[in-house]
Amino acid sequence: MKKQWIGILIVGMTLGTSWAVRGQFGHEQGAAWAGAIGALSLVAVSNRQDWYSKILTIALSSATGWGAGGMISYGIVVGFGRSTSFPNALFGLTMLFLIGGLFGLLGGGLTGLTLESSETKKVRWGNLIAEMTAGGLIFYYFLVGQLEFLMTPPRSEAWAICLGAGTAMLWYMTRNKFRSALRVALITALGGGFGFAFGNFLQIIGNILEINFNMWNVMEYSIGFFGGISLAYGVFSSSWPEKSFEPEKWENKTAFLIVFVLIPFIVFSQSLGYNRFLGKFKDLSNPELFALLSSLSTGAVLITTAILTCHRVNNSRAGFRRKDVLMILLTFFAAYITVSYIVTGALTGTFLLNHHLYWVNYFIILFLLTRKYPAFFENLSSEPDCKSWLIWFSGLLIFIILLALILINIHGEIPGTHNRFQV
Numbered sequence: 001m002k003k004q005w006i007g008i009l010i011v012g013m014t015l016g017t018s019w020a021v022r023g024q025f026g027h028e029q030g031a032a033w034a035g036a037i038g039a040l041s042l043v044a045v046s047n048r049q050d051w052y053s054k055i056l057t058i059a060l061s062s063a064t065g066w067g068a069g070g071m072i073s074y075g076i077v078v079g080f081g082r083s084t085s086f087p088n089a090l091f092g093l094t095m096l097f098l099i100g101g102l103f104g105l106l107g108g109g110l111t112g113l114t115l116e117s118s119e120t121k122k123v124r125w126g127n128l129i130a131e132m133t134a135g136g137l138i139f140y141y142f143l144v145g146q147l148e149f150l151m152t153p154p155r156s157e158a159w160a161i162c163l164g165a166g167t168a169m170l171w172y173m174t175r176n177k178f179r180s181a182l183r184v185a186l187i188t189a190l191g192g193g194f195g196f197a198f199g200n201f202l203q204i205i206g207n208i209l210e211i212n213f214n215m216w217n218v219m220e221y222s223i224g225f226f227g228g229i230s231l232a233y234g235v236f237s238s239s240w241p242e243k244s245f246e247p248e249k250w251e252n253k254t255a256f257l258i259v260f261v262l263i264p265f266i267v268f269s270q271s272l273g274y275n276r277f278l279g280k281f282k283d284l285s286n287p288e289l290f291a292l293l294s295s296l297s298t299g300a301v302l303i304t305t306a307i308l309t310c311h312r313v314n315n316s317r318a319g320f321r322r323k324d325v326l327m328i329l330l331t332f333f334a335a336y337i338t339v340s341y342i343v344t345g346a347l348t349g350t351f352l353l354n355h356h357l358y359w360v361n362y363f364i365i366l367f368l369l370t371r372k373y374p375a376f377f378e379n380l381s382s383e384p385d386c387k388s389w390l391i392w393f394s395g396l397l398i399f400i401i402l403l404a405l406i407l408i409n410i411h412g413e414i415p416g417t418h419n420r421f422q423v
Helices: 002-022 027-046 055-071 075-080 086-116 125-146 159-175 179-208 215-236 249-272 274-280 287-314 322-343 353-369 386-408
Strands: none
Touching (some): 002 027, 002 215, 002 322, 002 353, 027 086, 027 215, 027 249, 027 322, 027 353, 055 322, 075 086, 086 179, 086 215, 125 159, 159 179, 179 386, 249 274, 249 287, 249 322, 287 322, 322 353
């Protein structure tokens, strides 16, 4: 059993590091890139040949799920957790639990559906997407438009869209008996929710102690790490079809183009273009040169990554092997870290400690992946244990209440504080 936890740790560290890197880019595209890397590591650890053949579609589903949560605004919610009043601090941590839970719910749920889809029981993706879209619109206009429940005014309330989409996804799983996917979605929701709330607690503690480190990055690593280990635990303790069908060629091509071309291109256009760098380096003596070099360098990294991945995919027409999955994972992962160095000013001589820690995590993961470990537990579950889930859910809420009580009693007014309620 101890060896199974090594694989779970690998996935947690991979998604945690990727999510920390995501902080340099933000939004849906950054979360989608991180989610794809997490899925690649999950498949690499699984040791299932039939999952290797679905690696591109699994990465796409994970990127879609985790990326969808990227539309949620949470900057002000983080500020609520920094309040000195208990109602505001509790509201902040609880809402971060909900937001992180939605990341995990969608990311874990869509990944689980791809894993459970088989020849005898296929996911009807068109129907699912339509239902999730309708659910998102209904929940948004009911909760925000009619009831005017505002989590993060005056910013976007897109959390309600994700809540509606996630609820529709759960209903689809229940109706169509995708039990293992449902179980993974619920478990990953708990992990992601806890990771975000606990990460905010760690961030505030670090600020209080005046630790000279990017504590925002600590919070981001926390949601990725706990979301990753809960995703891996849910997958490796669940029962799946013995044989998954191979995706059609057009499905693999589409997944490749979206994950390895479109998502990096959007990241580039939103965060890595010449004008973006020019704004960052405007105080330097020669900002135009550094902006041009940085933009060209990131473009070269992204193009090289796409070419290397395409070459690996084309050479695997007879079927993906573990080494193919590892090469795709490590290349895509390394590119994400490298680009994060450049976007924060590496070519101008600026290097941050947290970026060096990304590489420390990367090489630890690389070392652990050199060996195969048993991934799946001996006793697998094919049904979600709702009673146990409710106990865990209640226990985590009680723990979050305790965290809020601790926070309001150990600090005074700190920068970045917001109050949702005047008490």
